[in-house]
Structure formats: C-alpha cells, structure tokens
Amino acid sequence: MTSDDLTVRELGEFGLIDRLARVLNGAGRDPLRPEASGPIGIGDDAALWQPTPGRREVLTTDALIEDVHFRHRTTSWHDLGWKALAQNVSDIAAMGAVPTRAFITLGLRPDTRVADLEDLYRGMSELLRAYGFELAGGDTVSSPITIISITVVGELEGEGLRRAAGQAGDLLAVTGSLGGSAGGLAALEAGLPGPGSMGSDPDGWGLAAAHRLPSPRVAEALALAQVGVRCGMDLSDGLLGDSGKLAYASGLSAVIDIDNLPMSDALRRRFGAEEARHMALAGGEDFELLVAAPPDVMARALALVAERNDVPDIEIERWLRPLTVVGRLEEGPPGQVTVLDQHGQPIQPPRSSWDHFRQAETRS
Amino acid sequence: MTSDDLTVRELGEFGLIDRLARVLNGAGRDPLRPEASGPIGIGDDAALWQPTPGRREVLTTDALIEDVHFRHRTTSWHDLGWKALAQNVSDIAAMGAVPTRAFITLGLRPDTRVADLEDLYRGMSELLRAYGFELAGGDTVSSPITIISITVVGELEGEGLRRAAGQAGDLLAVTGSLGGSAGGLAALEAGLPGPGSMGSDPDGWGLAAAHRLPSPRVAEALALAQVGVRCGMDLSDGLLGDSGKLAYASGLSAVIDIDNLPMSDALRRRFGAEEARHMALAGGEDFELLVAAPPDVMARALALVAERNDVPDIEIERWLRPLTVVGRLEEGPPGQVTVLDQHGQPIQPPRSSWDHFRQAETRS
Numbered sequence: 032m033t034s035d036d037l038t039v040r041e042l043g044e045f046g047l048i049d050r051l052a053r054v055l056n057g058a059g060r061d062p063l064r065p066e067a068s069g070p071i072g073i074g075d076d077a078a079l080w081q082p083t084p085g086r087r088e089v090l091t092t093d094a095l096i097e098d099v100h101f102r103h104r105t106t107s108w109h110d111l112g113w114k115a116l117a118q119n120v121s122d123i124a125a126m127g128a129v130p131t132r133a134f135i136t137l138g139l140r141p142d143t144r145v146a147d148l149e150d151l152y153r154g155m156s157e158l159l160r161a162y163g164f165e166l167a168g169g170d171t172v173s174s175p176i177t178i179i180s181i182t183v184v185g186e187l188e189g190e191g192l193r194r195a196a197g198q199a200g201d202l203l204a205v206t207g208s209l210g211g212s213a214g215g216l217a218a219l220e221a222g223l224p225g226p227g228s229m230g231s232d233p234d235g236w237g238l239a240a241a242h243r244l245p246s247p248r249v250a251e252a253l254a255l256a257q258v259g260v261r262c263g264m265d266l267s268d269g270l271l272g273d274s275g276k277l278a279y280a281s282g283l284s285a286v287i288d289i290d291n292l293p294m295s296d297a298l299r300r301r302f303g304a305e306e307a308r309h310m311a312l313a314g315g316e317d318f319e320l321l322v323a324a325p326p327d328v329m330a331r332a333l334a335l336v337a338e339r340n341d342v343p344d345i346e347i348e349r350w351l352r353p354l355t356v357v358g359r360l361e362e363g364p365p366g367q368v369t370v371l372d373q374h375g376q377p378i379q380p381p382r383s384s385w386d387h388f389r390q391a392e393t394r395s
Numbered sequence: 396m397t398s399d400d401l402t403v404r405e406l407g408e409f410g411l412i413d414r415l416a417r418v419l420n421g422a423g424r425d426p427l428r429p430e431a432s433g434p435i436g437i438g439d440d441a442a443l444w445q446p447t448p449g450r451r452e453v454l455t456t457d458a459l460i461e462d463v464h465f466r467h468r469t470t471s472w473h474d475l476g477w478k479a480l481a482q483n484v485s486d487i488a489a490m491g492a493v494p495t496r497a498f499i500t501l502g503l504r505p506d507t508r509v510a511d512l513e514d515l516y517r518g519m520s521e522l523l524r525a526y527g528f529e530l531a532g533g534d535t536v537s538s539p540i541t542i543i544s545i546t547v548v549g550e551l552e553g554e555g556l557r558r559a560a561g562q563a564g565d566l567l568a569v570t571g572s573l574g575g576s577a578g579g580l581a582a583l584e585a586g587l588p589g590p591g592s593m594g595s596d597p598d599g600w601g602l603a604a605a606h607r608l609p610s611p612r613v614a615e616a617l618a619l620a621q622v623g624v625r626c627g628m629d630l631s632d633g634l635l636g637d638s639g640k641l642a643y644a645s646g647l648s649a650v651i652d653i654d655n656l657p658m659s660d661a662l663r664r665r666f667g668a669e670e671a672r673h674m675a676l677a678g679g680e681d682f683e684l685l686v687a688a689p690p691d692v693m694a695r696a697l698a699l700v701a702e703r704n705d706v707p708d709i710e711i712e713r714w715l716r717p718l719t720v721v722g723r724l725e726e727g728p729p730g731q732v733t734v735l736d737q738h739g740q741p742i743q744p745p746r747s748s749w750d751h752f753r754q755a756e757t758r759s
Binding site: 075076077078079080081082084087088089090091092093094096098099100121122123125126128134136138167168169170172173174175176178180182184185187191193194195264265280 | 439440441442443444445446448451452453454455456457458460462463464485486487489490492498500502531532533534536537538539540542544546548549551555557558559628629644
C-alpha cells in the first residue's frame with residue numbers, strides 16, 4: 032500500500048488532526064498541546080478569543096452534504112474546501128463584515144483517503160490566505176457520507192448591511208456578473224475538454240471556475256457600507272428569489288429590469304442571450320452582493336467603484352468588482368418581485384427560487 | 396393524512412422555519428422579517444451581536460450523525476435535541492464560561508415528520524431555558540440521513556479553565572458521579588420496562604436519564620474558577636482517556652486512584668462493584684468536569700462546594716454537584732495515565748479511550 036492509499040481509519044483521529052494541521056500551517060504544530068493561558072484556545076474544549084473593542088461579532092453556519100450539495104465524481108476535494116468556506120464568507124460579507132475565524136466539523140467515511148483530506152485542507156488554506164483569516168477549531172466524526180459543516184465568525188465595524196434596511200425608492204444593484212455559476216455547472220455537466228486543453232473551450236472553463244471557486248465580495252461590501260449603503264445580502268439562491276427575500280424583509284416589493292442584468296460575454300456566447308438572462312435571473316451560487324440604497328447613495332457607490340478601478344497602476348487590493356443597478360424597491364405586497372422586459376412590460380419569470388426540500392435533491 | 400404525518404418536504408423550508416420558531420418562542424415570530432438595525436441579526440445572512448466589554452468569547456462546534464452517534468430506534472427526537480445542545484454546553488463549561496447563543500445546522504431527510512422536529516426543538520428549548528441562553532440562527536438542508544451540527548458561543552469572564560494549565564503536584568478531581576451514562580446505555584440496550592412502570596426498575600431509569608439528558612456543569616465550573624482553579628476539561632470520552640489528554644496538554648503524567656471514583660449507588664447495584672468501576676473509569680459521555688489544582692486551591696474548592704450545599708433552605712441555584720479527588724498530576728511521560736488499586740498498586744486499565752475512526756461505528 033502506498034501512502035496515498037492511507038485511510039482515515041488507519042491513521043486514526045489524532046494522527047489525522049496532526050496531518051491536516053501541517054497542511055494549514057506549513058509546519059507541524061501539536062494540536063493536543065494548547066497554550067496554558069493567553070487569548071487563543073486551540074486544542075482546548077472550545078476556541079477562545081478577545082473581541083476587538085467597539086466592534087460587533089457576526090456568525091454564520093452552513094453545511095455541504097454529499098450527493099445533495101456536491102458529488103465526489105464531479106467536485107474535487109480541493110474545490111470542495113474552497114467552496115465550503117467561500118459560501119460562509121459570502122454570508123459574512125453580506126453583513127458588511129470581515130471574516131476572522133473559521134471552524135469546521137467534518138463527517139468522514141472511515142475509508143476516506145488521507146491524501147484527499149489534505150487536498151480539502153489545501154483548498155481551505157488557499158481561501159483562508161486570500162481572505163486573511165484562520166481555521167480556529169472544529170470536530171471530526173465518523174459518518175456514512177461526507178459532511179462538511181462550517182462556522183465562520185467575523186467582525187463588524189459600523190452599521191453594516193441588513194436585509195430589512197431597504198426603503199421605497201431605493202435602487203437595487205448587484206456586484207460582478209450573474210449566472211456564471213449556473214453556466215459553469217451546465218458546462219461541467221455537458222462535459223468540458225480535459226484541463227490540459229482548456230484553450231479549446233476558454234468560455235466553458237471560465238464559467239466552470241465561477242462555479243468551482245467563487246470569490247466572496249468582502250472588499251466590495253466594506254466599500255459600499257463606507258459610502259452609506261445600509262441594505263444588502265448575498266446572492267446564493269438566485270436574484271429572483273433573493274431579491275424577494277430582501278424586499279420581504281424590508282416590507283416592500285421589488286422590480287427587476289431583466290435587460291440590465293450584468294452577464295459575462297462567455298455566458299452569452301455559450302448559451303445565447305435568452306438562456307443567459309434566465310441563468311442570471313434564477314441561477315444560484317453566484318455569491319455576488321445584492322444591495323439597496325437611495326439614488327444619491329447609490330451614485331456615490333457607483334462613483335467609488337469607478338474611481339477605485341480607474342487608476343494608472345492597478346493595485347490588486349484597490350480593485351473592486353463593478354456595480355450594476357438592476358431594479359428598485361417600491362411600496363407593494365411584501366416580497367413580490369416584478370420582472371420587466373426591455374420595454375418596461377412585466378414578464379413571467381422563467382423559474383422560481385430554490386427550496387431545500389421541495390425541489391430536486393441535487394444542486395450541483 | 397393527519398397533521399402528525401406532515402413531512403418536511405410537504406411543508407417546505409420556510410413553513411418549517413416558522414413552525415420551529417413557534418416551538419422556541421411560544422408565539423409566532425416571522426423569521427424572514429428581521430429588524431433593520433440593532434444589535435441582533437436573526438433572519439439576516441449572519442447572526443450579529445455586541446460582545447460584553449471585558450469578556451472573551453468562546454466557541455465550540457460538534458455534530459451528531461444518525462447511526463453513528465444515535466439511532467432513531469432508541470433515541471427520541473426530544474432527547475436528541477437536549478443532548479446535542481448539552482454536549483456543546485459541556486465544552487463551554489469546560490472553559491469556565493457561560494453559554495450565550497446556539498446555532499444549529501440540520502440535515503434532514505425530506506420525509507422527516509414535522510411533528511418529530513417539533514419534539515427535537517422542544518428538547519432544545521428545555522435546555523435553552525434551563526441554561527438561560529437562546530438559539531440565534533442556523534441552517535436547514537436536505538440530507539439522506541439525519542445530521543445535527545451545533546455551534547455554541549459563550550462568554551468568559553476572568554481566566555477560565557485550560558487543559559494545559561496543570562502543574563506537577565496538582566490534585567485531580569471530578570464533579571458529580573462517573574459511569575452513569577455508560578450504565579444508562581447498557582440498561583437501555585438490555586431493555587427497560589415501559590415508562591409507565593418506571594417504578595419496577597428505578598435504578599435502570601435513573602441511569603438511563605443520565606445517558607439521555609445529561610446536565611452540563613456550568614455553575615460548578617464558574618464556582619471552581621472563582622476559587623482559583625485554572626486547569627480543567629469536560630469528560631466526554633471517559634476519565635481514562637480524558638485525564639491522559641489533560642496530562643498531555645500540561646506536559647505531565649496522571650495517576651488515578653480507582654477506589655476513589657465517585658459512582659452512584661444505582662450503578663453499583665445494577666452492575667456490581669467491578670463493572671461499575673470500569674464504567675466510571677472508561678465510560679464516555681458523563682459530561683462531568685475534570686479539574687486539576689494545587690492542594691490548597693483544591694481544599695478551597697471542596698470547602699466551597701460543601702458550604703454552598705450545606706444550607707437549611709436549599710435554593711436550587713446555590714446547589715453544586717459534589718467534587719471528588721480522584722488522583723494527581725506528576726512529572727513523567729506526557730499523557731501517561733497510571734491507574735492504582737486500593738493498595739496503591741498499578742493495574743491494567745480495562746479498555747482505552749474512544750477514537751472516532753478506529754473503534755465500533757456506534758457509540759449510543
């Protein structure tokens with residue numbers, strides 16, 4: 032047996048914790064020998080930290096379940112690690128906060144290969160480095176199916192973003208482009224050429240990357256909150272359903288101009304304008320931000336994004352994803368969403384949002 | 396179809412959230428309409444709170460997986476709700492902290508009965524009320540097996556308890572009695588008379604209660620930390636294994652006097668002295684505290700417990716579980732545990748501690 036075939040059962044719980052800690056830290060650390068005192072409690076019964084004075088704490092928790100949220104056949108362990116953390120970080124960004132620490136509870140089959148778990152931790156480690164926070168604890172248990180349950184804690188300075196802070200007359204805007212994740216999933220399911228020949232289908236691979244390795248909009252949320260945006264959430268279940276949730280929380284109706292939805296050229300080229308619009312409207316897992324603000328605040332936000340991105344020397348940390356106005360909030364039945372075509376005529380939306388129990392069992 | 400047969404799939408995600416919120420709050424609350432501002436963010440993308448100035452935050456996370464940690468055939472949904480929270484609260488107590496908020500991620504089969512989930516939430520609600528904290532968020536997803544993943548956050552005032560704070564010469568002590576949970580599981584597996592005729596097997600039912608509805612030692616941990624105890628953890632995997640973990644974290648060896656282990660009369664009567672001792676030494680899930688302290692500090696702790704419990708008018712909030720010295724920490728190979736018989740002679744411990752991947756698949 033090569034070391035690549037070593038399973039979790041053979042290595043045992045504490046050997047596994049040690050191996051995974053090495054992936055995260057580069058070097059070995061003894062997870063069973065915590066510090067006797069000090070602010071951090073890794074290796075103790077619970078994690079321990081000193082909150083930053085004057086800031087509030089935010090917390091989100093979410094789970095990925097094998098054959099419900101992913102399939103090992105189509106999702107690599109590396110991407111699973113990135114995406115499991117990314118979807119939680121997106122919820123932190125949706126509050127206008129920054130992530131500070133993550134906790135992971137893994138349910139693992141005893142015959143899971145240790146090498147696969149190291150790939151999972153490499154994916155998580157890349158996201159942790161990209162967003163500047165750390166894994167601070169968790170739990171590993173035996174399970175008949177793979178389960179990844181994540182908790183991410185963050186800090187909020189100032190007011191932040193709330194779903195219920197929308198007002199009649201607010202403009203609705205989204206960051207980045209929509210439908211990329213749905214398009215990437217469709218491209219992956221239709222079959223892409225092997226990674227060695229990405230050049231033969233760059234659109235497909237670009238969309239697949241949006242689906243596999245989403246980048247939560249932490250910097251964008253901070254910038255928007257700074258210029259006075261108070262209402263927002265992240266797009267996990269699709270603009271159609273999520274705009275309804277934001278509108279409902281604010282006691283208002285939403286209007287979406289379907290012609291204004293930002294989409295990548297790759298999405299349009301691959302699926303045609305109409306199907307691309309449907310994906311942008313109803314596709315899930317884009318993990319972009321949806322925000323609402325009065326026109327003057329939104330104008331400041333648009334100006335800020337333009338100013339930050341229009342610099343001779345592009346410094347990566349200044350760059351923000353574009354912001355696009357896609358509709359507005361108005362008085363009306365709470366949670367109602369009206370979709371208008373390019374002539375301002377209401378159209379029947381193509382499909383509704385995601386319900387975890389009522390729709391098909393598998394999302395991606 | 397009666398309403399008792401209503402399933403999660405039929406009710407849908409948002410109807411379910413509403414029904415479960417009613418169990419927790421007594422009255423209905425609209426979980427999709429959060430407040431626009433203020434310190435609490437229920438219904439938003441993440442929970443939000445203002446930490447208490449001068450205190451540190453603690454966090455623990457743990458999961459219960461069907462057919463690994465419980466079986467629906469032998470564990471009621473109510474008890475599952477209590478126990479899932481209790482084992483996390485015990486980790487918070489182990490730090491000398493108090494729980495402040497809980498988050499639950501549920502993986503549910505679409506055919507799960509809504510009435511069963513209401514029972515689960517009743518069990519959780521009883522524990523939340525008993526320990527004075529609240530459910531502040533979570534996530535519900537579809538799953539082929541039942542999964543209950545819990546995160547509990549708490550606050551720590553002062554130094555608290557740490558595994559690594561033990562010193563050579565410290566006495567080891569435990570709260571309450573040991574082996575009750577293992578005895579209760581054995582009694583349940585052997586078959587108990589129906590709840591209607593508990594009187595015909597009071598010992599069995601008493602032990603079963605210790606297994607089904609453990610009471611984490613939050614008040615005891617606070618009292619011990621107050622008199623200067625600095626080293627502690629909770630007993631989830633059995634005294635033998637857990638004392639080794641505490642000793643290892645402190646860079647020391649542990650000695651346990653098997654004759655000193657506190658056990659209930661019910662355990663001794665039902666299983667005989669020898670098997671009862673084995674259960675007290677190696678049985679898991681007692682959720683008592685294991686603490687280490689220099690003899691003078693331990694004397695203060697023993698006096699405090701005696702004083703608090705020796706009052707003419709027993710006020711329930713003053714009462715603390717008894718504290719029993721069971722051994723000591725000394726210089727030696729880190730993590731080594733020596734078990735001594737009543738003559739001070741080393742004996743071979745009956746079995747070792749729990750490893751989540753190496754031992755049998757089912758704990759309870």
